[in-house]
Amino acid sequence: MTQESIERLTAELKESYRGAVSAKDGMLMLVRLPEVHFPPGCQPESTEALVALDPTKPKPDFYIRVVPATRGTQPQHGTAVVGGDNWCTYSFNLRWTEDHTALQFVEGMLRRFA
Amino acid sequence: MRVPSHLWEQLWPEVRRPGEHEPVVFGLVSHGVTPRGTIILVRELVMPPPTAFVRAAGHGAKWTGAYNIALLNETLERGLGIVIFHYHPGRADVQFSGDDEASARQLLPAFQVVAPGRPHGSIVLGESSATGLILLPNSSTLTGEISLRFFGDGNVVTFPRSKAKPEDLLLHRRQPLVAAAVSKSRLKDATIAVVGLSGGGTQVATQLAALGVGEIIGIDAQRVTGDNLVATDAFGWADILLSRRKATALRSKIWWINRRVRFTPVNALVPERPAIEALKRADAVIGCVNNLKSRADLQEIAWRYCIPYIDIGLGLYPLDPDDELSEIAAISGNVFAAVPGGPCLWCTGFLTQEKLEKEAGNANRSYLRTTLSQNNRRPAAYVSSFNGVLAALAVSDALQLLLGYAPSLSVRKQYDALSGTIAEIAVQKNPACPKCSDVLAAGEPLWQ
Numbered sequence: 001m002t003q004e005s006i007e008r009l010t011a012e013l014k015e016s017y018r019g020a021v022s023a024k025d026g027m028l029m030l031v032r033l034p035e036v037h038f039p040p041g042c043q044p045e046s047t048e049a050l051v052a053l054d055p056t057k058p059k060p061d062f063y064i065r066v067v068p069a070t071r072g073t074q075p076q077h078g079t080a081v082v083g084g085d086n087w088c089t090y091s092f093n094l095r096w097t098e099d100h101t102a103l104q105f106v107e108g109m110l111r112r113f114a
Numbered sequence: 115m116r117v118p119s120h121l122w123e124q125l126w127p128e129v130r131r132p133g134e135h136e137p138v139v140f141g142l143v144s145h146g147v148t149p150r151g152t153i154i155l156v157r158e159l160v161m162p163p164p165t166a167f168v169r170a171a172g173h174g175a176k177w178t179g180a181y182n183i184a185l186l187n188e189t190l191e192r193g194l195g196i197v198i199f200h201y202h203p204g205r206a207d208v209q210f211s212g213d214d215e216a217s218a219r220q221l222l223p224a225f226q227v228v229a230p231g232r233p234h235g236s237i238v239l240g241e242s243s244a245t246g247l248i249l250l251p252n253s254s255t256l257t258g259e260i261s262l263r264f265f266g267d268g269n270v271v272t273f274p275r276s277k278a279k280p281e282d283l284l285l286h287r288r289q290p291l292v293a294a295a296v297s298k299s300r301l302k303d304a305t306i307a308v309v310g311l312s313g314g315g316t317q318v319a320t321q322l323a324a325l326g327v328g329e330i331i332g333i334d335a336q337r338v339t340g341d342n343l344v345a346t347d348a349f350g351w352a353d354i355l356l357s358r359r360k361a362t363a364l365r366s367k368i369w370w371i372n373r374r375v376r377f378t379p380v381n382a383l384v385p386e387r388p389a390i391e392a393l394k395r396a397d398a399v400i401g402c403v404n405n406l407k408s409r410a411d412l413q414e415i416a417w418r419y420c421i422p423y424i425d426i427g428l429g430l431y432p433l434d435p436d437d438e439l440s441e442i443a444a445i446s447g448n449v450f451a452a453v454p455g456g457p458c459l460w461c462t463g464f465l466t467q468e469k470l471e472k473e474a475g476n477a478n479r480s481y482l483r484t485t486l487s488q489n490n491r492r493p494a495a496y497v498s499s500f501n502g503v504l505a506a507l508a509v510s511d512a513l514q515l516l517l518g519y520a521p522s523l524s525v526r527k528q529y530d531a532l533s534g535t536i537a538e539i540a541v542q543k544n545p546a547c548p549k550c551s552d553v554l555a556a557g558e559p560l561w562q
Binding site: 021022023024025026027028030032079080081083084085086 | 146192193383385386387390411414415418419548551552553556557558559560561562
């Protein structure tokens with residue numbers, strides 16, 4: 001991702017999600033979203049999320065605080081330390097390029113639980 | 115305040131360099147918050163050029179307003195705070211001068227206006243002490259309650275040193291392993307986190323208790339199982355019968371060894387939040403975990419908060435990994451002490467992205483837990499004694515960090531259990547290591 005894309009995506013996320021904050025962490029730009037909503041049927045219905053924008057990667061990394069249960073079962077997931085904090089990771093092959101928006105990225109990643 | 119070894123090696127000679135004015139070095143700092151207080155982490159040093167200084171009567175050193183602005187712009191851009199370091203020669207118990215205090219009271223609030231989210235400070239270093247004033251984020255009160263920790267050639271030094279009689283200090287300098295006043299007090303003041311309370315971790319913890327380490331934080335989420343009994347002597351049949359958590363069972367054992375030692379059980383997995391919070395306040399972390407992913411997490415947390423990290427691990431390697439009845443080709447272990455500013459597990463190639471992906475079965479790392487649980491179906495092995503060797507080496511490294519009885523820690527110890535030998539492998543810092551440049555002393559991100 002180019003530096004321009006990182007700046008654009010950071011601004012988009014802050015605009016789209018109320019209370020979103022960003023921080024530089026080494027080469028990464030981290031954007032914390034206080035609340036993202038899972039698709040209907042998930043439990044819990046929402047959680048905190050983190051978007052990591054890395055200039056060496058083609059698309060952002062997405063982390064959530066809690067992995068929801070869908071239809072009573074929790075999908076496979078792992079944990080990762082990002083920005084010194086513990087986040088949940090999961091695998092989802094979202095077709096996203098720098099031409100798309102940050103909102104499309106976040107909401108697309110959350111479709112994993114639909 | 116914590117200073118990584120590579121920065122201390124620059125800072126200490128620079129502030130003592132004779133010159134026209136009192137040498138000044140600026141530290142760009144991040145920070146982290148623990149229940150015990152705020153940790154200030156020196157991330158980078160800035161040596162002002164001679165042209166930055168102006169002659170001023172009554173001041174040891176004075177620099178131009180233009181230089182101040184350039185420095186503040188840089189800290190703002192990087193999301194860091196500023197700590198001014200200088201040195202007063204001669205006195206062991208160093209004091210702030212009236213001019214030092216007046217300057218700090220003027221400059222630090224001005225720095226805070228520009229970068230309010232990070233701490234700022236002014237520190238004067240002496241031969242074996244440090245003092246100064248710090249202005250913490252969201253505070254308008256300057257505090258003088260500071261201790262400075264730096265990492266020397268394999269050991270940890272904290273200024274101000276605890277008070278001791280001259281004869282006790284002399285004895286400690288000459289015979290640091292003698293259990294006398296200075297050594298006892300350094301061990302009693304230390305907090306060591308032990309992560310993974312199975313074969314290696316339990317034996318590390320019991321040895322630390324015998325040494326009189328003040329607080330041991332034991333981190334493990336699992337319960338004692340039959341497999342643990344052949345890997346360590348720290349658990350017994352009753353622990354299995356009662357289905358006790360490892361951390362809870364170990365607390366009882368530690369109490370019987372040394373009831374003055376505080377054992378804090380943390381029933382959590384790394385990197386769960388309770389584990390991270392406990393690790394942040396440790397003086398050293400000893401990782402006794404059985405996978406690379408946890409090592410990577412521990413190395414990350416240790417580097418972020420400038421904590422020495424000692425890693426141990428033991429592996430049994432069959433000739434044919436796919437044959438459950440294969441003969442053993444090797445039983446080998448590793449002990450490596452990573453001191454902030456020195457080489458890390460990534461520098462040495464012990465951790466690589468390829469190895470982490472391979473460990474996760476070449477799937478996304480989120481599937482690691484499943485992969486590991488499949489790999490762990492092998493029956494338990496009788497490795498209590500081998501784990502004991504590695505535990506003893508790790509505790510010796512912790513002693514070296516706290517008491518400094520040996521010249522250096524810049525080696526990785528490789529244990530060959532079949533021959534019963536230990537080889538020392540020299541390790542070097544990789545100047546291109548991304549973890550050392552991006553994570554070391556990064557502290558908590560500054561959200562805005």
